[in-house]
Amino acid sequence: xxxxxxxxxxxxxxxxxxxxxxxxxxxxxxxxxxxxxxxxxxxxxxxxxxxxxxxxxxxxxxxxxxxxxxxxxxxxxxxxxxxxxxxxxxxxxxxxxxxxxxxxxxxxxxxx
Amino acid sequence: xxxxxxxxxxxxxxxxxxxxxxxxxxxxxxxxxxxxxxxxxxxxxxxxxxxxxxxxxxxxxxxxxxxxxxxxxxxxxxxxxxxxxxxxxxxxxxxxxxxxxxxxxxxxxxxxxx
Numbered sequence: 001x002x003x004x005x006x007x008x009x010x011x012x013x014x015x016x017x018x019x020x021x022x023x024x025x026x027x028x029x030x031x032x033x034x035x036x037x038x039x040x041x042x043x044x045x046x047x048x049x050x051x052x053x054x055x056x057x058x059x060x061x062x063x064x065x066x067x068x069x070x071x072x073x074x075x076x077x078x079x080x081x082x083x084x085x086x087x088x089x090x091x092x093x094x095x096x097x098x099x100x101x102x103x104x105x106x107x108x109x110x111x112x
Numbered sequence: 113x114x115x116x117x118x119x120x121x122x123x124x125x126x127x128x129x130x131x132x133x134x135x136x137x138x139x140x141x142x143x144x145x146x147x148x149x150x151x152x153x154x155x156x157x158x159x160x161x162x163x164x165x166x167x168x169x170x171x172x173x174x175x176x177x178x179x180x181x182x183x184x185x186x187x188x189x190x191x192x193x194x195x196x197x198x199x200x201x202x203x204x205x206x207x208x209x210x211x212x213x214x215x216x217x218x219x220x221x222x223x224x225x226x
Contacts, residue, residue, distance in 0.1 A: 033215070042203065043155070043217040063198055088155065098215055100144050100205055102155040 003025050006103035021074040021106045023089035032072045033090045080109045114138045116218035121165045124224045132190045135204030144187045145205040194225045
């Protein structure tokens with residue numbers, strides 16, 4: 001089974017700081033997704049990365065994909081409190097349509 | 113922005129009872145999914161549905177589970193005889209196609225089996 005490992009699982013950071021969340025996966029996949037989840041809420045799509053070297057940015061978040069290393073990163077720049085949430089990465093095999101394998105999530109807390 | 117709608121938001125049921133969770137996917141989407149998330153755990157795939165049939169199902173999706181698209185808009189998940197371990201948040205999702213487009217998730221139905 002495709003395994004997806006995220007680290008760290010818990011991240012507490014001060015406002016204004018930068019940090020990176022890592023997502024490793026165990027088998028070839030060309031599609032990687034990042035989602036945000038607030039407590040008790042649904043999964044909000046942040047990024048869909050479709051090819052090696054893909055980089056996408058939205059506000060203070062930037063995601064990248066290295067398919068050769070089977071690694072994606074979610075970089076947080078100058079964190080603010082509103083970014084506090086759980087962030088999930090997910091991959092699919094490419095051959096299975098829409099079956100996503102999720103990581104355990106990174107619970108991010110940003111404090112003043 | 114269009115969204116996936118799920119009902120009920122929360123249901124409590126007795127063990128052994130049947131439960132049906134309802135979803136209205138985004139209207140022009142063709143691929144539909146159910147996922148679940150047990151409290152504190154990761155999101156797990158249950159089943160995908162395309163062209164009025166199951167495309168793929170996970171090992172979790174046993175004979176107690178079924179899905180149906182009874183009309184052009186609804187997509188339901190039925191659990192025939194609930195067990196305590198079925199307690200989870202169930203997410204419906206949909207996508208326009210499977211070629212790496214965004215998969216949109218609903219708000220979830222929180223199922224508690226007592």
